[in-house]
Amino acid sequence: MELTTWLNELLSDNLIFTPQTLGYYWEGLVTTTQLVFLSLLAGLVLAVPLAIGRSSGRRWISLPIYAYTYVFRGTPLLIQLYLIYYGVVFFDGIQETFLWPMLREAFYPALIAFTLNTAAYTTEIFRGAIKATPRGEIEAARAYGMSQALMMRRIILPSAFRRALPAYGNEVIFMLHASAIASVVTLMDLTGAARFVYARYYAPFEAFLFVAAIYLCLTFAILYFFRFLEKRLLAHLKPA
Amino acid sequence: MKKLLTVSILGAALVAGTAQARDYDHVRFGVDVPYEPMEYRLPSGELTGFDIDLGNALCEEIGITCEWIVQEWDGIIPGLMSRNYDAIMSSMTINDERRQTVRFSDPYFTPPxxxxxxxxxxxxxxxxxxxxxxxxxxxxxxxxxxxxxxxxxxxxxxxxxxxxxxxxxxxxxxxxxxxxxxxxxxxxxxxxxxxxxxxxxxxxxxxGDGFGIAFRQRDEALAERFNEALATLRENGTYDEIYQRYFGEE
Missing domain, CATH: 3.40.190.10 (Periplasmic binding protein-like II)
Incomplete structure (x- = not known):
């Protein structure tokens, strides 16, 4: 109660930042966070097995995965989003399937597009890290008589994850910024809220500067999270 | 002598008066086409649309003749100022920015x-x-x-x-x-x-205020005549008839 009166007083001479528009920004923040977090999580889960497959010596495994990452890294995310959002409706009878309640909303097509996109990039990041495993570690693991699976689990993946961490942190930030295109398929994310306020009050500076500040704060949070992780997990690489 | 003076002043006033009126027994409208269904061309090349029909009906009501001059939208207000035509009837939304330059009639249409x-x-x-x-x-x-x-x-x-x-x-x-x-x-x-x-x-x-006919600032009398004619057409059903022609249910 106290908070609302304080907020109302603070906003009393403000034409643009009313409780209503702040509500839109809040809604946008929630949507953006959900979208980015869920797609990164799903992308990460997909990327680990894909990266292992991608670095496999068997071409029938690695080639299809290469084709997938090539296509999703080689086309703009905006195009992928359009294809998934507007493209699905050209399958006849999609409206009658069990998928439609999900695909009808803009959220799920966007989530699918973002997940597939980030999974492709993350796969390549992990593959690079797996490739860069020092030969000596692998030879030592073989000398201990470890099976391929055990070696992957105990030796290769833990060190590959550590090596991939800085690059993956970048991917997370890119994903946050890439999510700004979600508003083209009517999602009310942070950018969608800013576009709404801009169009309603003809105030591009206020609307977009405010939303830029929110993105900056989110980026800071991500940066510090990864800096903390790197400090913990890469401590052994620091000069003594 | 005094009488002569009075007569000549009266005469001058009369001549001036008729000269003023004669200026506008013919009104030229500037219009930008096409903007369906407000103004566009029939396949025969003839201009038609809600604005055109209403404009012609207004002139008929006032008892003057009128003519339509096609002008690109960018230059439509400058064209009015440089007397290429006497009024603009081209789905122009009334707003304060334009009011500084031109005089608007009463709104004749709000796009539904x-x-x-x-x-x-x-x-x-x-x-x-x-x-x-x-x-x-x-x-x-x-x-x-x-x-x-x-x-x-x-x-x-x-x-x-x-x-x-x-x-x-x-x-x-x-x-x-x-x-x-x-x-x-x-x-x-x-x-x-x-x-x-x-x-x-x-x-x-x-x-919003809808569309208005734009005149030069000094043509207050002409704008007034159009406002009166517009009110009459709204009352006698002519306006509704034209509206139905372009926006009625089919």
């Missing part, structure tokens, strides 16, 4: 907005509906303020994106400028759409 939905749908309340609008339009403001709390509103950059989602059944109903909705939905061959409810032109704070 309308709700469009698939023909087979049966809508009696907007509660819980998925409504589509174009982002930042007056329709967006109207729907956001009136139904933002009870319905889910999707905002699109273009009307075409919105029509795609309407065909995909992502939207239940859309709120559009009537002419845009007519050309994109009612004339669509994919599915049958209908207008739900009445055309909407009120309240003014959302839908």
């Amino acid at each position: 907005s309308a709700w469009f939905a698939p023909a087979e749908s049966d809508i009696d309340s907007l509660e819980g509906m998925a409504i589509g609008v174009q982002r930042g339009t007056l329709q967006d403001n109207y729907v956001t303020d009136l139904f933002g709390d009870v319905a889910s509103i999707s905002r699109y950059s273009t009307a075409d994106d919105m029509v795609l989602d309407m065909e995909a059944e992502r939207l239940d109903i859309v709120f559009l400028d009537y002419p845009v909705g007519k050309s994109t939905l009612l004339d669509s061959e994919e599915r049958d759409y209908v207008v739900v409810g009445e055309m909407i032109t009120e309240p003014k704070e959302y839908f």
